[in-house]
Amino acid sequence: MKAANEMTEILTPSRSTVFVVDDDTAMRDSLRWLLESAQLNVQTCDSAEAFLAIARPDACGCLVLDVQMPGLSGPELMDELKRRHIHLPILFLSGHGDIPTVVQAMKGGAVDFLQKPYDNAQLLERIGQALTLDADSRDARRREFLRSQRLEGLTAREREILDQVVAGRSNKEVGRKLAISYKTVEAHRGRLMRKMGAASFAELLQMMLGGRRETI
Amino acid sequence: MSAAPVVELLRRAERQEPRRPSYEASLLFEHAAMAIGHVRDRQLQRCNRRLETLFGYGPGELNQRNLQMLYPSYSDYVACGRSSGRQLERQGSCRIERLMRRRDGSLFWCQLSGQAVDVSRPSAGSVWTIEDISARKQAENALREAQAQLEQQLAEIRRRHQEDLARASRLNSMSEMAGALAHELAQPLAATLNYLHGCQLRLKQGDCTSEQLDGVISRAIQHTETAGSIVRQVHGFVRRHVPETTATDLHALIGDMLGLLDHQRRKLGVRLELLLAPAPPTVMVDALEIRQVLLNLIRNAYEAMATSPAEQRLLRIESRPLAGGRVEVTISDRGPGISPEACSQIFDAYFTTKQDGLGLGLAVCRSIIESHGGSLRVASNPEGGACFRFDLNTVMNP
Incomplete structure (x- = not known):
């Protein structure tokens, strides 16, 4: 902390x-x-x-x-x-x-x-x-700070789904893997995108893999 | 050659046959290789041919003549007569070197040796032999002149040697200080550049007032002058120096050298304590030489403190008036001090405790101060370290 x-x-x-x-x-x-x-x-x-x-x-x-x-x-x-x-x-x-x-x-x-x-x-x-x-380093630190804060705001399920999505799996694959419906995955995914403040999947990916500051 | 044998002959002749010298005595008298004359009452009774030739007279021309004509002047004649008369009375003989006069008026150096014929009877007169010693006198004079010239040359060589040593020491100081001096010079130049570039930027942007610019340019000028003064000082130290004595403010010289060494002082974190006499002393000195002394002493003090604990590094410069219109300057450091053995040698040329020192600095300092009629001494600083003290004559205020 x-x-x-x-x-x-x-x-x-x-x-x-x-x-x-x-x-x-x-x-x-x-x-x-x-x-x-x-x-x-x-x-x-x-x-x-x-x-x-x-x-x-x-x-x-x-x-x-x-x-x-x-x-x-x-x-x-x-x-x-x-x-x-x-x-x-x-x-x-x-x-x-x-x-x-x-x-x-x-x-x-x-x-x-x-x-x-x-x-x-x-x-x-x-x-x-x-x-x-x-x-730049101030921005990086700010991004890192925001990201970790937002990650903390996710539920355990949302975090699980985020990791799967970032690993490149489709909603279908994630549902199959976690034994939940495709619809549920989609709902979780929409919520976690909002919580993380990402407008698009690409943005979320950049955020998690270390992207540019314009994306925040 | 002395007149004694002739006198002896005269005496013998007189004893045997009063008034008539023997034939052999007359022969000896006439043909002697030396000028001989018999004098009574300051009159030449008889003289030989050699004496006549010596003074440029013909045969018989000097007989019964007063001696005055052989002297350059009447006063010479009187003075010589007085002193030789006294000596003849006292010791029966005398020897004199004097200028005498020939018939043609020319003067020449003679040695006159007189012998009383009979000490108890002054009226018997005296016999004199006279020798032309002009060649010897000339040689003596030439010798004396040559000696004086040699001494002068020697003094000149000694003076030049002192100057060469002093210059070598100055050049050495400058080469050792080159890095620090470059920094000392870079600082005011960098500041000047900062001011000027700033001005240029603002002029391009049109966002400055003329008061602002004026203030900044004044500061830039001041720094440029500082740099110029450093260059002048260094130039003074390295160029050939013609000694020149002028009335100089001693405190200004101290300030100059502290300025030149300021980088070194700051680098070592040495604090400065100045205890200067309230009235700045004016001294009649060769300013460069006294600068050199101050530079050496202050540098030594800084270097001595390089290994002292940081809080101990303090340089104190004191000036105080002494009786008789003299001023004394003391430079004290808080370094390790100087051992008693080193104290006795520290002013010797080529003595050094430094790794790559020449050992000229202090020797030159001492000879400079002594040539200014002062003395340079070293003592222990009661607070630890060493202190160097020198004195100079001040110009009394009218």
């Missing part, structure tokens, strides 16, 4: 924010100007600790993170976020000599990195990708 706050996160997504964490004032201020010029919503923090103080599990967007900072380092912040179930994609901005640290961090999760000095066009593109990634 998922935590209550995560449920709110999934059901009411807030506006995407690019969180910039950098101890250098000039970098923070200039990145804010650049990103706001690209019409992004920006929030800056001067340390990993400051970000942790404002980070909420329902935060959505991405995290632009300097690798080397006094106090908690970028990779350490990443570990802490994982512990707190904050799944923001992270874009590391790494200086010279940070590569081993970043490689280590990349093994740990959804991260990308840009080596300084980077191109601003590149930066904006990577931030765009991170935001898409965040929206």
